[in-house]
Amino acid sequence: MKSLPDRTAAGLMLAALAALWVLPAQAVQVVRVGAAHFPPYTIRPENGADTGLLPELVEALNHSQSDYRFELVPTSIPRRFGDFKEGRTDMAIFENPDWGWKDIPHTTVDMGLEDAEIFVAQKEPGRQQNYFADLKGKRLALYSGYHYEFANFNADPKYLAETYNATLTYSHDSNLLMVLRGRADIALVTRSYLFDYLLRNEKVRDELLVSQRIDQIYHHYAILSPKAPITGEAFGKLLQGLRDNGQMLKIFDPYKIAVVPVPRP
Structure with missing residues (x-):
C-alpha cells in the first residue's frame, strides 16, 4: 500500500499531466473576422454559406497553425465599421485604409494581394x-x-x-x-x-x-482592432507562411488576383 506522500506525489503528477493536456485547447485565441457580401471574396455570409475566397483563406489559416482559430462573423459593407468599433469583430480582411477607416483606431497588415x-x-x-x-x-x-x-x-x-x-x-x-x-x-x-x-x-x-x-x-490589407487577440506582426507571419507554402497562389490566382511581394519586416 502506498504511503500518503507517495499518493500525494502521484496525484500531483496526474494533475500536472491533465493540465498539460488541457492547456493547448485553452490557449487557442478566437479571432472574429468580419464577413461582408463582397463577391467573389465573400458571398452572402448572412445565409450561412461558406462560399467565397474569405472562407477559403480562413480555412487555410486555421489549418496552418493551432494558436488561433479564425471565425467568420456576418456583417455588411455599411455596418462593418460599427461592428469593428463596437468589438463584434476583431479584424476586417480585403480592406484598404482609404475606405473609411482613417478615423478608426486600427493596425494595418499588407496582404500582398492586388485586384x-x-x-x-x-x-x-x-x-x-x-x-x-x-x-x-x-x-x-x-x-x-x-x-x-x-x-x-x-x-x-x-x-x-x-x-x-x-x-x-x-x-x-x-x-x-x-x-x-x-x-x-x-x-x-x-x-x-x-x-x-x-x-x-x-x-x-x-x-x-x-x-x-x-x-x-485594390491593394488589399487586413485591418486589425487594437483589442484583437492577434497582433499585426503575428498575422503577417501567418500570411507569409501561406505565401511560402503556395496556399495564397492556389486560392487567389484562379480569380486573376495578383499575389505580389510583401516587404519582410
Whole structure:
C-alpha cells in the first residue's frame, strides 16, 4: 500500500499531466473576422454559406497553425465599421485604409494581394476604348458602399447619384445586366468578379466591352482592432507562411488576383 506522500506525489503528477493536456485547447485565441457580401471574396455570409475566397483563406489559416482559430462573423459593407468599433469583430480582411477607416483606431497588415476596379459597357459598332475616358453624361451602375477613385472615394449615395448619374445596387450581376439591357451605360466591377462572371455567363462575353482604363488598383490589407487577440506582426507571419507554402497562389490566382511581394519586416 502506498504511503500518503507517495499518493500525494502521484496525484500531483496526474494533475500536472491533465493540465498539460488541457492547456493547448485553452490557449487557442478566437479571432472574429468580419464577413461582408463582397463577391467573389465573400458571398452572402448572412445565409450561412461558406462560399467565397474569405472562407477559403480562413480555412487555410486555421489549418496552418493551432494558436488561433479564425471565425467568420456576418456583417455588411455599411455596418462593418460599427461592428469593428463596437468589438463584434476583431479584424476586417480585403480592406484598404482609404475606405473609411482613417478615423478608426486600427493596425494595418499588407496582404500582398492586388485586384482592380474596371469599367464595362455594352459593345456597339464603332465604340472603342475612348468611350471610357469621360464619364460625363453617362449613366453609371455602381455597387452601394464601394469607394471609387473617380469619385475621390466618396461613397455617399446621394453624391454619386447627383454628381455621376449613378444607380447603386448591392449586386454586380444586376449592374452588368443593367448595361446589357441598356438601362446603364457603364458598370464598374472588380476584375476578379468580372472574370468569374464571364466564366458563368460565356454567352454574353462578346456583348461586353471591357475597359483598359482602371479606376483603381485594390491593394488589399487586413485591418486589425487594437483589442484583437492577434497582433499585426503575428498575422503577417501567418500570411507569409501561406505565401511560402503556395496556399495564397492556389486560392487567389484562379480569380486573376495578383499575389505580389510583401516587404519582410
